Each structure stands twice: as structure tokens, then as C-alpha cells.
Amino acid sequence: MSYAEIFLIAIGLAMDAFAVSICKGLSLKKMSYKGAVICGVYFGIFQVLMPLIGYLLTSSFRNAIEDYDHWVAFILLAVIGLSMIRESGKEEKQNSDFGFMAMVPLAIATSIDALAIGISFAVLKVSLPLPLTLIGIVSFILSFIGVRIGNAFGARYKKSAEIIGGIILIGIGVKILLEHLGVF
Numbered sequence: 253m254s255y256a257e258i259f260l261i262a263i264g265l266a267m268d269a270f271a272v273s274i275c276k277g278l279s280l281k282k283m284s285y286k287g288a289v290i291c292g293v294y295f296g297i298f299q300v301l302m303p304l305i306g307y308l309l310t311s312s313f314r315n316a317i318e319d320y321d322h323w324v325a326f327i328l329l330a331v332i333g334l335s336m337i338r339e340s341g342k343e344e345k346q347n348s349d350f351g352f353m354a355m356v357p358l359a360i361a362t363s364i365d366a367l368a369i370g371i372s373f374a375v376l377k378v379s380l381p382l383p384l385t386l387i388g389i390v391s392f393i394l395s396f397i398g399v400r401i402g403n404a405f406g407a408r409y410k411k412s413a414e415i416i417g418g419i420i421l422i423g424i425g426v427k428i429l430l431e432h433l434g435v436f
Contacts, residue, residue, distance in 0.1 A: 253378050265299050265363070266299060268363075269295035269394065274399070277399035277401060278402040286350075292393070294355040296392035299388060303367070306368060307371065330422050333421030
């Protein structure tokens with residue numbers, strides 16, 4: 253597998269995390285570099301862990317995971333998106349948005365598809381250190397940038413931004429579900 257292919261895989265895996273990071277930035281009144289770093293760390297770590305787990309799983313688990321991974325991602329993103337819409341306009345503490353209980357479900361939901369990449373790496377006998385490092389770095393950087401981009405728009409239009417962010421999360425969940433059901 254070439255460096256270019258690995259880089260494109262890293263970018264592709266990071267796109268959902270990037271979109272969710274934009275949503276996280278939308279809800280901030282003031283830019284939080286700490287929040288941006290936290291987003292980057294959570295998404296970067298989970299984007300590395302999931303391919304590693306996929307790599308380590310036996311092929312007998314592959315079919316079981318492929319049968320429901322899209323449903324798990326859809327449900328997590330839909331619940332989080334609906335909650336974001338429901339909570340729009342309510343005052344909340346900036347730091348609570350980036351807490352463990354808020355970030356782990358998002359990190360899992362945006363990295364479930366990376367399990368399949370890990371299985372592909374195992375089948376292709378790809379050496380893991382370079383791809384996993386690149387996936388983690390790209391996910392961190394794009395997530396950090398996503399929070400900044402989201403914040404640039406969210407500070408002025410908080411309520412609308414949170415509603416849009418919730419719709420985006422639900423849309424990502426629907427996209428994952430439809431792709432795995434063969435609609436796209």
C-alpha cells in the first residue's frame with residue numbers, strides 16, 4: 253500500500269470526526285483551544301484504536317461487525333444530534349461539552365467504520381505503525397481545525413448553529429446507515 257493511499261485513507265477516516273468537530277465548535281461562545289485539543293485527542297485516539305481492533309479481530313468476527321456497525325453509528329449520532337437540537341438555546345458550560353461522557357460516544361460513532369479498515373489492513377498484511385500514526389495525526393489536526401471553523405460561525409448564531417449541528421450529526425448517521433444498506 254502506497255503512502256498516498258494511506259494518506260487518503262487517513263483523510264477519509266477523519267472526515268466524520270472533522271464534521272462532528274465543526275458541530276462542537278458551533279456550540280462554543282468563545283473559542284476554546286483546550287476544547288479543540290480535547291476533540292483532536294479523542295478523535296485521534298479512537299481513529300487509531302478502531303483499525304487496530306479491526307486488525308486484531310479474527311475473520312469470523314468480521315461478518316458480525318459488518319452486520320450492525322452502521323446501526324450503532326446511526327443510533328449514536330441520531331441520539332446525540334437530537335439531544336443537540338433539543339438543548340439548542342439553553343445555556344451550558346463550555347467545558348461540559350468536551351467531557352468524557354460527551355466525547356466518547358462521538359469518538360466511537362465516528363470511528364466505527366475504521367474497524368473495516370483495520371480488517372483490510374490485516375488481509376493486505378499492511379504493517380500498522382505508519383498507517384496508524386498517520387491516521388491519528390490527520391484525525392487530530394482535522395478535528396482541531398473543525399472546532400475552530402465551527403466556532404467562527406457559532407459565536408454569532410448559537411441557537412441556529414446548534415440546530416444545524418444536530419441536523420448534521422443526524423445526517424452523518426443517516427449517510428453511514430444508507431451507505432451500509434447499499435443505497436449509495
